[in-house]
Amino acid sequence: MFPVIYSDEFLAHDTGRYHPERSERLTAIVEALKTVTWANKLDWQLPTPVPNRDVMPYIQKVHTRAYIDKVRQIAESGGGLLDLDTPVCPRSYDLALLAVSAWLDGVDKVLATNNPAFVLARPPGHHAERERGMGFCLFSNAAIAAYYALEQPGVNRVAILDWDVHHGNGTEAIVETNPNIIYCSLHQSPCYPGTGRASDRGKHNNVLNIPMAPGSTFESYQPAFENLVVPFLSDFQPNILIVSAGYDANSDDPLAEIALQPKDYGSFTDYLLKITRRILFGLEGGYALRALSQSVVATIEKCLL
Numbered sequence: 001m002f003p004v005i006y007s008d009e010f011l012a013h014d015t016g017r018y019h020p021e022r023s024e025r026l027t028a029i030v031e032a033l034k035t036v037t038w039a040n041k042l043d044w045q046l047p048t049p050v051p052n053r054d055v056m057p058y059i060q061k062v063h064t065r066a067y068i069d070k071v072r073q074i075a076e077s078g079g080g081l082l083d084l085d086t087p088v089c090p091r092s093y094d095l096a097l098l099a100v101s102a103w104l105d106g107v108d109k110v111l112a113t114n115n116p117a118f119v120l121a122r123p124p125g126h127h128a129e130r131e132r133g134m135g136f137c138l139f140s141n142a143a144i145a146a147y148y149a150l151e152q153p154g155v156n157r158v159a160i161l162d163w164d165v166h167h168g169n170g171t172e173a174i175v176e177t178n179p180n181i182i183y184c185s186l187h188q189s190p191c192y193p194g195t196g197r198a199s200d201r202g203k204h205n206n207v208l209n210i211p212m213a214p215g216s217t218f219e220s221y222q223p224a225f226e227n228l229v230v231p232f233l234s235d236f237q238p239n240i241l242i243v244s245a246g247y248d249a250n251s252d253d254p255l256a257e258i259a260l261q262p263k264d265y266g267s268f269t270d271y272l273l274k275i276t277r278r279i280l281f282g283l284e285g286g287y288a289l290r291a292l293s294q295s296v297v298a299t300i301e302k303c304l305l
């Protein structure tokens with residue numbers, strides 16, 4: 001059985017009428033996963049409700065109290081904007097906490113089973129910095145999950161791979177000071193948010209940025225995986241691999257100009273499974289609904305083989 005951690009509650013993070021990061025993204029993925037021939041192999045799990053799991057100590061490891069309070073206050077006051085792209089609705093704060101709980105559940109699941117799991121939650125996280133949210137992201141789910149994982153028995157090394165088409169500026173800035181975490185990102189360059197130069201290697205040589213030119217296809221991603229991503233991740237021998245799984249590098253995606261196909265994410269997953277089966281996939285971006293849902297299907301399908 002393959003664990004998928006998901007709640008319909010995540011649909012209530014309301015970003016407004018024309019926002020690309022909308023609830024239909026999750027609905028499309030759930031719909032696709034319920035209609036695959038192997039749907040009976042999916043183990044749908046609700047995230048631990050926040051009153052039952054105190055996520056705050058982990059969030060406070062990577063975000064300032066002032067920033068956390070700011071998000072809560074905007075939500076409590078009826079909603080508003082963290083930046084022009086990043087709306088907070090009245091329920092967004094609670095749902096961002098629930099999303100963190102889902103990612104932490106994912107870590108628990110992967111460590112308990114030595115097998116992959118997928119977190120289908122929103123809001124996404126990889127652009128959120130220590131003191132500010134941006135780019136549709138409220139809290140840095142992947143970084144919080146990484147710090148949480150390091151507190152679990154037998155976990156000394158955590159790897160994060162970010163294949164969202166955008167550079168995870170927030171994740172990198174948060175984890176680059178920790179020698180027990182490595183961060184690797186493939187992202188379109190030039191593109192939002194403008195960070196992620198190949199020369200940025202982190203404070204402990206623990207960052208690997210791989211900028212990809214607009215128009216890139218699997219032809220250029222394949223050697224990047226084989227020559228850069230796989231050696232970087234496997235040399236580190238991570239106890240768990242967290243994937244910031246954004247699917248906006250698809251050719252159909254409206255937010256960027258990379259030209260991957262959904263099945264290419266299955267190929268990426270194959271590379272990772274040769275490194276470890278302890279992989280937590282967590283949803284980041286991906287805005288073309290059909291390509292997004294097919295890509296999640298391709299990712300999970302490889303984990304079942």
Ligand SMILES: [Zn+2]
Binds near residue numbers: 165166286
């Ligand atoms: Zn993205």
